[in-house]
Amino acid sequence: MSDTHRAPRQHLRTHDVTNQPPPLEHYNAFTSDTALMEAVRREGGDWGQDRLKTYGAIAGTELIEIGFEANENRPELTTFDRYGHRIDEVRFHPAYHRSMTLAKEHGLHGLTWTAQREGAQVVRSALFYMHNQMEAGTMCPITMTHASVPALRHAPDVAAQWLPGILANSYDPTVAPHGDKHGLTIGMGMTEKQGGSDVRANTTRATARADGSFGLVGHKWFFSAPMCDAFLVLAQEEAGLSCFLLPRWTAAGKRNAIEIQRLKNKLGDHANASSEVEFFDAEAYRVGDAGRGVPTIIEMVSQTRLDCMLGSAGLMRQALVQAIHHCRYREAFGARLIEQPLMQHVLADMALESEAAMAYALRVARAFESGDEHEKLLARIATPVGKYLICKAAPPLVNEAQECLGGAGYVEESIVPRLFRQSPLNSIWEGSGNVQCLDMLRAMAKSPTAVEALHKELAVAQGAHPAYDRHCHDLQKMLGAVADEPTQARRVAEAVARALQAKILLTGESSWVGEAFCEARLSGNRGMAYGTLDTDLDFARIIARAGVALD
Structure with missing residues (x-):
């Protein structure tokens, strides 16, 4: 019997069921993810x-x-x-x-x-x-x-x-x-x-x-x-x-x-x-x-913190592709949602956040397995600040995806409510945000060479974007002052993580994504919500890169 005959009834006694996207399933989560394939190549996998x-x-x-x-x-x-x-x-x-x-x-x-x-x-x-x-x-x-x-x-x-x-x-x-x-x-x-x-x-x-x-x-x-x-x-x-x-x-x-x-x-x-x-x-x-229980367990904690980053990035990715998929099929006010400028702004903003999270986590994974001293020192700072930022970023992004789906994004028959329920976990498990920021301060105090490794890493992308150069210049001053101003540790942790995300994307295969990220996160004024960038980007190109095309 054909799939057509097995399909659910669309013509009901009171109305026809139309304008509903098909479920996002039967796709390859690797080959459909351009950014992931590039990151795996970039990081040696x-x-x-x-x-x-x-x-x-x-x-x-x-x-x-x-x-x-x-x-x-x-x-x-x-x-x-x-x-x-x-x-x-x-x-x-x-x-x-x-x-x-x-x-x-x-x-x-x-x-x-x-x-x-x-x-x-x-x-x-x-x-x-x-x-x-x-x-x-x-x-x-x-x-x-x-x-x-x-x-x-x-x-x-x-x-x-x-x-x-x-x-x-x-x-x-x-x-x-x-x-x-x-x-x-x-x-x-x-x-x-x-x-x-x-x-x-x-x-x-x-x-x-x-x-x-x-x-x-x-x-x-x-x-x-x-x-x-x-x-x-x-x-x-x-x-x-x-x-x-x-x-x-x-x-x-x-x-x-x-x-x-x-x-x-x-x-x-x-x-x-x-x-x-x-x-x-x-x-x-x-x-x-x-x-020596804490020193013994610390390597395990580092590994689980990496998985917290990967886990949050994964939730963000699935929420994003569900949102893009829905908007490709759903029509409102005379046009598909994905064709409407404000929705494009929201989806592209989300896509930049999602890709930056995944790229950062895979870069830390490469640092973890390297025997190089620079990589070890970089990981010492990149791990807590990455866990801080990426795990904090997950709940608002998943919630924005729910809004893209409207009421359907709030009903448990969809995967998105589960993603949202799960999204706060990684910011709490293996050390909350404050614990991560204090760990960053501890690393800076005990291993000044880790700060040098950070600056060396960021210098690789120097000159790639004006906003990046300004951010790194300001970050250097922030890092020099934060030991005497521990109340600013969260602000500094976010600035470090954003700088590393920008560097990774700017030096990647698709450097235009890094340039868009710098415009979106390191320059201008971004509001509290997604879709509040004060810069013009090629939203359609960013969305096309992030979405999943069903056969």
């Missing part, structure tokens, strides 16, 4: 084109479909079985498990560490960016599994037991000890009620045991992805705050004393779970040196 094309097709077809199923069926906590035995299990919908299977089979959790070639982190980041557009909930355990590797390598004996399963391109949701599984996932638990971001205020205690393990007693206020196979947590011992690997099963093959109190009734995606837990002499293993 061109060898991953085939892998990215394959996953782009999955993202734009199966993944977007099962994302709806996974979010319509929330995880369910079962603390006891029917006989009264404590089991602390969280059950997920099959669509969630399928999404996790796709992510792990295609290396979103481990390609950085297994590919062993330049550009591996860039390719992995592009995969993550595409997946996050369609289903963000499963990216929480994928992020933590990926980011756990540098921390676990501080404990070679622990790493030898766990890394083969962590890095395996296999997802195994079986409730069983890690030695009986063919694929593992890692969660984390840092935050406690009394401390929040101040993890040094944690009260969970670790007591050494004769067999070399530790017993943990305490709680975690946010315990992410509670059905993972193990968790990296912080706890106090005599030497101070240390990092520990906390498995869900003991070495003797028994359920560990991790009691899930409840699942969080959280804003955002509904596919994944975050929880509150208590530990009652739970078996754990130290990772890294005693009393």
